[in-house]
Amino acid sequence: MTDVLTQPRPIRLKGRSFLALSLTPELPFEDWLARLDDLARRSAGFFLRRPVILDVEGLDIDRQQLRDLVSELSARNVRVMGLEGARSALLGADLPPAMTDGRPAADIEAPVSDQADAGRNQHVEAAAPASPQPTQAQAPAPQASPMPSMVVNRPVRSGQSIFFPEGDVTIVGSVASGAEIVAGGSIHVYGPLRGRAMAGTTGNASARIFCRKLEAELIAIDGFYKTADDLEPDLRGKPVQIWLDGETIKAATLG
Amino acid sequence: MGKVIVVTSGKGGVGKTTSSAALGAALAQNGERVVVVDFDVGLRNLDLVMGAERRVVYDLVNVIQGEAKLTQALIRDKRVETLYLLPASQTRDKDNLTPEGVEQVITALKNAFDWVICDSPAGIERGATLAMRHADVAIVVTNPEVSSVRDSDRIIGLLDSKTLKAENGERVEKHLLLTRYDAARAERGDMLKVDDVLEILSIPLLGIIPESMDVLRASNVGAPVTLADGRCAPSLAYFEATRRLKGENLPVTIPGDKRSFLGKIFGRKAA
Numbered sequence: 001m002t003d004v005l006t007q008p009r010p011i012r013l014k015g016r017s018f019l020a021l022s023l024t025p026e027l028p029f030e031d032w033l034a035r036l037d038d039l040a041r042r043s044a045g046f047f048l049r050r051p052v053i054l055d056v057e058g059l060d061i062d063r064q065q066l067r068d069l070v071s072e073l074s075a076r077n078v079r080v081m082g083l084e085g086a087r088s089a090l091l092g093a094d095l096p097p098a099m100t101d102g103r104p105a106a107d108i109e110a111p112v113s114d115q116a117d118a119g120r121n122q123h124v125e126a127a128a129p130a131s132p133q134p135t136q137a138q139a140p141a142p143q144a145s146p147m148p149s150m151v152v153n154r155p156v157r158s159g160q161s162i163f164f165p166e167g168d169v170t171i172v173g174s175v176a177s178g179a180e181i182v183a184g185g186s187i188h189v190y191g192p193l194r195g196r197a198m199a200g201t202t203g204n205a206s207a208r209i210f211c212r213k214l215e216a217e218l219i220a221i222d223g224f225y226k227t228a229d230d231l232e233p234d235l236r237g238k239p240v241q242i243w244l245d246g247e248t249i250k251a252a253t254l255g
Numbered sequence: 256m257g258k259v260i261v262v263t264s265g266k267g268g269v270g271k272t273t274s275s276a277a278l279g280a281a282l283a284q285n286g287e288r289v290v291v292v293d294f295d296v297g298l299r300n301l302d303l304v305m306g307a308e309r310r311v312v313y314d315l316v317n318v319i320q321g322e323a324k325l326t327q328a329l330i331r332d333k334r335v336e337t338l339y340l341l342p343a344s345q346t347r348d349k350d351n352l353t354p355e356g357v358e359q360v361i362t363a364l365k366n367a368f369d370w371v372i373c374d375s376p377a378g379i380e381r382g383a384t385l386a387m388r389h390a391d392v393a394i395v396v397t398n399p400e401v402s403s404v405r406d407s408d409r410i411i412g413l414l415d416s417k418t419l420k421a422e423n424g425e426r427v428e429k430h431l432l433l434t435r436y437d438a439a440r441a442e443r444g445d446m447l448k449v450d451d452v453l454e455i456l457s458i459p460l461l462g463i464i465p466e467s468m469d470v471l472r473a474s475n476v477g478a479p480v481t482l483a484d485g486r487c488a489p490s491l492a493y494f495e496a497t498r499r500l501k502g503e504n505l506p507v508t509i510p511g512d513k514r515s516f517l518g519k520i521f522g523r524k525a526a
Contacts, residue, residue, distance in 0.1 A: 155457055157412025158405050159379075176408045176455065194455075 020081060024055040029069055033076075040076060042227075052078055053099055057085025066090050147185055156181065156195070165202050177217065186210070198225070205244050210254065214240040224249055257288075257365045260372045260500075261390035262432075263414075265406030267377030269398045270434035273470055275374035276304045276479035277493040278394075278500070283338035284481070285497075287369045290329065292360075293343035294386035295376035296352060302342045305332065306477025316344040319356030325363055334482055339368070349382040361389040379409060384417045391420070392428045392500070394461060398435045399447040404455055407431075411458065430461035432496065437466045438511025449509055462496030464489050465510035 082099035147167035158178035168185035179195035184202040193211035200207030200222040221244040239254040262275045279291040293301035302308045307330045313323035332338035364371045375386035397407040440446040473483035481490045
């Protein structure tokens with residue numbers, strides 16, 4: 001007896017692109033985990049909401065060490081969603097899946113173009129491992145095309161999240177407490193900034209944050225962050241620009 | 256075709272039910288046909304404030320589930336004949352509200368009344384989003400203190416995304432109703448000032464309702480404050496708010512602020 005397909009509509013598979021946090025563990029893992037604990041202590045719950053990708057490219061470890069590392073991380077409430085740069089010997093059914101740029105041989109007909117960004121936190125290198133190009137050994141290739149930008153003409157309300165990894169975000173209005181702006185480029189707020197602003201999230205260390213009135217809860221540039229408590233108190237309420245100097249967040253009043 | 260107003264806030268206990276009843280009664284006293292709908296399924300209070308708790312037979316959930324007709328569930332107010340109440344269920348909860356059911360009920364009410372006032376529950380989940388879904392106008396009730404202001408900001412964001420109007424590219428007309436305002440505390444800095452709240456929320460001010468014992472007295476006798484005592488300070492503020500709601504450009508006076516010289520001589524009677 002044949003099974004008749006009673007569903008007239010096939011299941012739709014959609015492609016989605018998400019921005020995840022990429023962590024690069026370093027050997028020895030105990031030291032690295034201690035530094036992670038320090039980070040987590042200073043900002044409780046920072047990792048709780050975020051999907052995390054573990055970059056294990058070039059690490060000289062075996063599958064058991066990787067498994068231990070992943071369970072150490074989940075004990076710290078860091079949920080590893082995927083592995084980047086993992087040799088096939090490291091992968092296993094009980095470990096997070098491997099994340100790559102392209103899609104593996106697909107059985108599904110989801111649109112492919114948007115998947116390129118999933119899990120990467122830096123600009124994409126084009127060279128395949130088989131034919132490395134010597135010029136690409138250093139920094140990732142800078143983007144030649146102009147950076148797009150997003151302009152928001154209304155106040156950003158509490159609970160809203162503006163997410164634009166492709167470039168700058170300009171808000172003409174206020175950013176409320178409890179709102180979040182995540183940009184690949186710089187963030188310009190022509191109004192009070194009361195929520196969270198995270199600039200340069202795709203690895204752009206030259207991104208800056210500008211606002212008319214600094215009352216932010218958290219600011220971050222290229223992964224380096226400062227909470228409201230750590231910002232200088234005399235900057236509060238003033239027009240401020242914030243930039244990254246090496247690994248330190250610097251801030252100064254504007255005009 | 257009536258106008259649908261949602262009275263919402265995000266935060267609980269700021270005065271949504273009190274204001275829904277007071278504004279509804281104020282509008283009805285001017286001859287408009289008004290229905291106040293309680294969307295707080297499971298924790299209904301509007302029937303208490305309206306003084307109709309002993310006459311509830313059928314409710315909103317019965318109507319949505321087809322167990323009763325809308326006309327059977329509507330309760331007419333004994334004091335003002337153009338004022339009706341559609342109570343919520345107390346035994347069920349918000350999961351019994353369906354989007355299609357709510358749409359049918361609101362459409363039917365829009366055709367029969369001039370004003371449909373939806374008393375939203377607190378929170379941002381199903382009850383609140385269903386209450387605001389069909390709104391033309393939103394009244395965001397806020398107390399001048401920090402948690403209420405932040406929650407109101409959240410609810411304003413939802414009004415711009417989860418309403419039918421927002422989905423069709425239009426905007427819900429939003430108004431701020433500042434309740435439980437205490438001028439003395441604002442002066443001392445214990446409460447946010449009106450300007451601070453307006454700066455954070457950036458929506459037009461509908462009115463400022465002063466903190467007053469009259470509100471508690473009114474709900475204890477089961478009457479909206481505008482029916483219980485039309486001359487007390489909160490009632491007067493609510494009446495002014497309804498005038499602004501209907502489009503009149505009345506300047507807002509902050510209660511207790513800058514009392515006139517004569518006011519100081521002749522005592523505390525608020526104008």
